[in-house]
Amino acid sequence: MIDFTEEQIQRYSRHILLQDVGVEGQEKIMNARVLVVGAGGLGAPVSLYLAAAGIGTIGIVDADVVDLSNLQRQVIHFTKDVGVPKVKSAEEKIKAINPDVKVDTYYEFLDSSNALDIINEYDFVVDGTDNFPVKFLINDACVMAGKPFSHGGILRFNGQTFTHLPGTACYRCMFKEPPPAGAVPTCSQAGVLGAIAGMLGTIQAAETLKYFTGIGDLLTNRLLTFDAKTMQFRTVPVKHRDSCAICGSHPTIDHLIDYEQAACDLKHN
Amino acid sequence: MAKIYVNGDVQEVNLPLNVSELIKQQDVQQPEMVSVQVNEEFAEREDWESIQLKEDDKVDFLYFMGGGSELRIKS
Numbered sequence: 001m002i003d004f005t006e007e008q009i010q011r012y013s014r015h016i017l018l019q020d021v022g023v024e025g026q027e028k029i030m031n032a033r034v035l036v037v038g039a040g041g042l043g044a045p046v047s048l049y050l051a052a053a054g055i056g057t058i059g060i061v062d063a064d065v066v067d068l069s070n071l072q073r074q075v076i077h078f079t080k081d082v083g084v085p086k087v088k089s090a091e092e093k094i095k096a097i098n099p100d101v102k103v104d105t106y107y108e109f110l111d112s113s114n115a116l117d118i119i120n121e122y123d124f125v126v127d128g129t130d131n132f133p134v135k136f137l138i139n140d141a142c143v144m145a146g147k148p149f150s151h152g153g154i155l156r157f158n159g160q161t162f163t164h165l166p167g168t169a170c171y172r173c174m175f176k177e178p179p180p181a182g183a184v185p186t187c188s189q190a191g192v193l194g195a196i197a198g199m200l201g202t203i204q205a206a207e208t209l210k211y212f213t214g215i216g217d218l219l220t221n222r223l224l225t226f227d228a229k230t231m232q233f234r235t236v237p238v239k240h241r242d243s244c245a246i247c248g249s250h251p252t253i254d255h256l257i258d259y260e261q262a263a264c265d266l267k268h269n
Numbered sequence: 270m271a272k273i274y275v276n277g278d279v280q281e282v283n284l285p286l287n288v289s290e291l292i293k294q295q296d297v298q299q300p301e302m303v304s305v306q307v308n309e310e311f312a313e314r315e316d317w318e319s320i321q322l323k324e325d326d327k328v329d330f331l332y333f334m335g336g337g338s339e340l341r342i343k344s
Binding site: 174234237241 | 302306
């Protein structure tokens, strides 16, 4: 049992006041270890809300430095941070919001060589990455390690997310394998309304907090999608697929795969 | 005419109609970026032509979405 300080009781009072959270739930949040992969459009709001909520340890993986073109949506990075590693910029803001949070930074790409080692250090993983090879890598590594994760994707005015717990539908149950390299969103059509990242990332942060506090129903076995043009939200039921190559009853994938990134995604920034 | 549900919306279609034909009719921009479910079951890409739709079928198109990555221009 954590002895809350006066300051902590005050800081987390709006959580503690919630019947579903209370002191016990807040303690669970403060003992939680969350890995955020990607300190970009999704990782930014996720990290900010998890920091504010008092998550005990936040690990952040990102090999990029802040670019001016990031600031339109990656709200954890400020103009002064251009050129600074995203993990450093994010760590600074997290500490400024909540000095109680321990931050682990990984200034590197997540790939088949380090994914399991890093993921194994955490209780829950948030996928805030921008590309399919890493999305499949996170999925496969989490399934192998038996870790829950939140998937997030955004494009133009749309977002989608689901939460995976061991035994529930995984990314491969829905999408099987990455799209063919070169097909990936026609480059001229890429782009995203900045606030969409905030909408989706905030849902991922809420799912993370629900997971640790055991509140309500997670987005398992359903894919939440929204179109901000119409503000229509929809949840599509999805099933765990017995023939899934990673989580099915006869998995054919026994090691992590580094997929090729699609041609037009290669050029970073 | 038969009614089917595409992404939750009811649509009138002429049968016979297979999944591949529906994708063309729906003007799906990049079929390679779509995963299809018929009646909440994953439909293998190689089966799209052989899956015949029928009255009241539910078809969902799930789109691949990255992370709103940078406006990357093909070099």
